Amino acid sequence: MGEKLFFTDKERKDTYNAIRTLHGKIGHLLHEDDESKVFKYLRHAMSCQVVQRDMFGMNPLLLSLQTAQIAVDEIGLKRDGVMAILLYTGLPCYGEAPYNVAEDFGENVARIIHGLQRIQELYKKNPIVESENFRNLLLSFAEDMRVILIMIADRVNLMRQIRDTDRMEAKMKVSEEASYLYAPLAHKLGLYKLKSELEDLSLKYLEHDAYYMIKEKLSATKQHRDAYIERFIGPIDAKLKEAGLKYHIKGRTKSIHSIWQKMKKQQCGFEGIYDLFAIRIILDSPVDLEKVQCWQVFALITNMYQPNPKRMRDWLSVPKSNGYESLHITVLGPESKWVEVQIRTERMDEVAERGLAAHWRYKGIKGESGLDEWLNSIRTALENKDDLQVIDQFKMDLYEDEVFVFTPKGELMKFPKGATVLDFAYRIHSNIGNRCTGARINNKVVTFRYVLHNGDQVEIMTSSTQKPKQDWLSIVKSSRAKSKIRMALKEMAVKDAAYAKEMFERRLKNRKIPFDESAVSHLVKKMGFKEASDFYRRISDGALDLNQAIDTYQEVLAYDNNHAPAAPVRSAQEFNFENPNEELAHAHDDVLVIDKNLKGVDFTLSKCCHPIYGDEVFGFVTVSGGIKIHRCDCPNAIELRRRFGYRIVKARWSGKGGSQYSITLKVIGNDDIGIVNNITSIISKEEKIMMRSINIDSNDGLFRGNLVVDVEDTSRLEQLIKKLRNVKGVKQVIRL
DSSP states (O other): OOOOOOOOHHHHHHHHHHHHHHHHHHGGGOOTTHHHHHHHHHHHHHHTTOOOOOTTOOOHHHHHHHHHHHIIIIIOOOHHHHHHHHHHTTGGGGGGSSOOHHHHHOHHHHHHHHHHHHHHHHHTTOOOTTSHHHHHHHHHHOSSHHHHHHHHHHHHHHHHHGGGOSOHHHHHHHHHHIIIIIHHHHHHTTOHHHHHHHHHHHHHHHSHHHHHHHHHHHHHHHHHHHHHHHHHHHHHHHHHHHTTOOEEEEEEEOOHHHHHHHHHHHTOOGGGOOOOEEEEEEEOOOGGGHHHHHHHHHHHHHHHSEEOGGGOEETTTSOOTTSOOOEEEEEEOGGGOEEEEEEEEHHHHHHHHHOGGGGOOOSSOOSGGGGGOOOTTHHHHHHTTTOGGGGGGOOOOOOTTEEEEEOTTSOEEEEETTOBHHHHHHHHOHHHHHTEEEEEETTEEEETTOBOOTTOBEEEEEOTTOOOOGGGGGTOOSHHHHHHHHHHHHHHHHHHHHHHHHHHHHHHHHTTOOOOHHHHHHHHHHTTOSSHHHHHHHHHTTSSOHHHHHHHHHHHHHHHHHHSOOOOOOOOTTEEEEOTTOOOOOOOSSOEEETTTBOSOOEEEOTTTOOOTTSOEEEEEOTTSOEEEEETTOTTHHHHHHHHGGGEEEEEEOTTOOOOEEEEEEEEEEOOTTHHHHHHHHHHHSTTOEEEEEEEEEETTEEEEEEEEEESSHHHHHHHHHHHHTSTTEEEEEEO
16 A cells, blocks of 8 residues: 655645636536535545555646646536546545445546546557557547547646656656657647647657757747737738728747757758748637638738738638638738738637637547548537537547557557457468467457457467468458468468378379379379369368279279280281170160150160160161160161151150260271371270270271270260371271
């Protein structure tokens, strides 16, 4: 337990003054017993001795009161925002206290405190605050826009208070965060005055010499600058009075930070910056006459001084996305110096200076574009600035389609909503994704299917045995992860196929079986694969048994060798071959439909014409009552029809065929050396064609022979005849 918080005399005096100031500004908005309840909460928090001085030794209760003052004066927050700022200081002890914030102060106050708590948890993850992603995560985490506004007010207050601290390292860190994180947030919300203060103080603490160099230069040239402004606005002032307009004019010197940035960008000294100041003309104008009177002033000025059309900015017709409205022109003034003139109304100036952007809410706006949308109802809120309580009804609806998560080092990454641990792993590196087994999120182990949530801190776990799977494509949401998984799966398939091929060849070698590419090609087709890579891939994934593949390969290899023997080439003279190992298998399983759709009728195939599946055929009823099937172009067909037309019946093939039919081919050609080998080689390579016999006679350099082969149908037969006719030396191939 820490030391009990005590107040110095100065702190006690400053605390009483801050309380009186706040009461005077928002006392009329407080609910009954608000003050007594707040004091009861804070007294209990102090009694718990958990409210401690911060790293700079400052009193947290006094700091919260000072922050509340900035939130009220500079931003326009009211009762709920102030209550949340004060109560959050004693929050660590509320878990033990018999109090209920929502019940005592309302749901709005409880929601703001909850948002502050969540953001405090983000800081514990050591985030890299310079990233745009972290700013966006803060906005999506806050739930209520006032949380962000309170954070900005708190950082402005802290930057003011650490001026004389000797804790230089902590001071540098706070200043860097103000520059990288809080100033851009203030700019995004239209809090230009606070944004400039944060930038100037950051420059003062981080680049001391540059800050004071510019400050001294500005002080030295102030008198000359003021005199020039007087000469410039004199004629303008006279014209505006003549036109009867209500207005006031002021000269605004650029912020020190802005000057320093311009010096670095233009790589010049202080004297090289010509637009050190701008003239602001602020009209007291009715809302319905705002644009008319602003353009009237524009016309008066450009009639007196030459304008630079390239430097004109019209945020009057189309306001900035954060609500900023103004008309900027740059004109050539006395002594040929360019001077920027800003024309706006009192209402527009109040929005720009006081940052009434607190009325900004996000509703129905998703994704990155949500940060650049300004709610149309801001105009109503601004016009009724006495009733700023309207902001209590505003809530954000940010980034419903995005998720922001941390790496272990605090780097912030953005993913589509629904992204998983696997998406995160592949974002880091392909190898990390390929070997991902899960993750440790917020010190809890989860699987790689875990869906990421805003603010998760993810530490990937891997295994050297893990490999990508096809179903991973349905787990990831980002296109980047999907493409990397597909690439990994493709690479794995190639490697696995190469390994399977090597294993197949090694197993053949072990069994002393020769490896033949041609036989492998036949094997691939025989087993129903289009490519050899598919064949090897099925072996690698275990879908095809390697031993079974080798046994089938042996059959194919033996078949190829038997039908394409490497015997010495010889003449066709008296060449005879009989294949005693093959029996012709005739199948009559309803392959023919006889007469009027009769099936199952016994029939035989005529030996005079040897019909096969696909031929045009007819049936002939024999004396014994059986039916013989003839081809329509059978040599005996004409005689049968003429003499026994009454015994002719229609017949047609049915089904898909598949039976083997024996046919005889008559081949005539030149008796060249090797022609028989060429013919038999073609037949042996044809699928589902079996050679039964060859009988060839040769005489006077010519050969005539009969080839008996078994085929399935006419289409395969026609292909075979065509190939045989292309053999060199073959003159004629006739089906008998």
